[in-house]
Amino acid sequence: MATCDDRSPLPVVVAVIMDDQGRCLITRRPQDVHQGGRWEFPGGKREPGESRDQALTRELAEELGITPLSHEPLICLTHDYPDLQVHLDVVRVTDFQGTPQGLEGQPLKWVPVQALDARNFPKANRPIIRALSLPDRYLITPDHWDPEQLRVHLECSLGDPAVSLVQLRAPQLDAGAYAALAEDALALCRRQGVRLMLNADPALARDLGADGVHLNHQRLCDWRGRPSGLASDFLVAASVHDEVSMTQARQAGCDFVVVSPVAPTRTHPGAAPLGWTRFASLADQAACPVYALGGMTPEDIPRARAHGGQGVAGIRGVWPACSSD
Incomplete structure (x- = not known):
């Protein structure tokens, strides 16, 4: 993404190192460097001609001895x-050899993911923390479910351990009916520890105590x-379809976005799919985690991740089998 003075971003590789207890190494x-005194994830600048993996291996050997x-x-x-533009290529390290040590004199700490927000990180690291807290799939309720059908399918699906983030989307309902349904859905989600996003007026999401709001185009x-x-x-969160809406999502400070349609979809059969190359380009412009929507199933999660995404969102293909019709 170009800036007003066309500075080239500093390429940086970042490692989120996990232990067997699900904690991250920070x-x-x-004090005397850029963003001095703050906590961060290990990593550093990619040297000219280095691949991401080469830089990752070198940086972790130099900094931590692993x-x-x-x-x-x-x-x-x-x-x-204000004084620097960085491009962060972040990987999650799930296995490593050696015992991490602060070879450059830096303090180390293992911290649970849910406790990272309380630490003083550089702003560039905040989307990394958000990505760690989000699942690899985002379920969206279909338009054609009536309220009772939705309650039944939602209650069935919430028992699946893969389900932890749901968007309640029901544009066919008036404001009163939607609010009543949202209250019921929130009660169901609370019992299962699932976060519920409302595709509605942000004030309603706030007043009902929802976990978030999903912004449609308007x-x-x-x-x-x-x-x-x-x-x-x-x-x-917000729905994004092109560069203009991605810029709007960045300016809104979204915690995550959904890019669509990536592939052909029954929900919008006349919409031209973006394809994975365009998805990757839009994901690279984001300042937050990105889900791929449109023709997605859980089998597409690795492909979405390979193209810079957090995972997949789905109105039909991502819901557990008990919810399909």
Whole structure:
């Protein structure tokens, strides 16, 4: 993503190193460097001609004395500081050889994912923390389900351990019916520890105590910032279809976005699919995790991740079998 003075982003590889207890390894930056004194994920600048994996191996050997054995892409993003633009290529390291040590004198700490938000990280690291807290699939309720049908399917699906983030989308309902359904859905989700996003007025999501709001095209265009009284962990997401809406989502400070349609879909049969190359281009412009929507199934999760995505979203193909019709 170009800036007004056409600076080239500094290419950086970042490692989210996980232990067998699900904790992340973080290190503290020296006081006399850029963003000094803040906690960060290990990594560093890619040298000219280095691949991501070569840079990852070198940086972890130099900083921590370990060798990565298994890793997967987590997120790629570009962030603008007042004095520097960085492009972060972030991987999740799930297996490594050696015992991490602060070979450059940096303090180390193993921290649970849910405790990362409380640490003082550089702003560029915040989307990484968000990506760690989000699942690899995002379920969206189909338009054709009536309220009772939706309650039955939702209750059935919430028993699946893969289901942890759901969007309640019901444009066929008037405001009163939607609010009543949202209250019931929230009660069901609370019992199962599932987060529920409302595709509705942000004030309604706030007033009902939902976990977040999903902004459709019109609400994204009208967005004027987070309403007052929101919890710090309240999520703001948006639907993105092109570069213009991706820019709007960046300006809105979205916690994640959904890009569609990536592949042909029955929901919008006349829409031309973006394809994976265009999805990757849009994901690279995002400042947050990105889900692929349109013709997706759980089998597409590795492909979405390989193209810079968090995972997949689905109105039909991502729901558990008990919800299909």
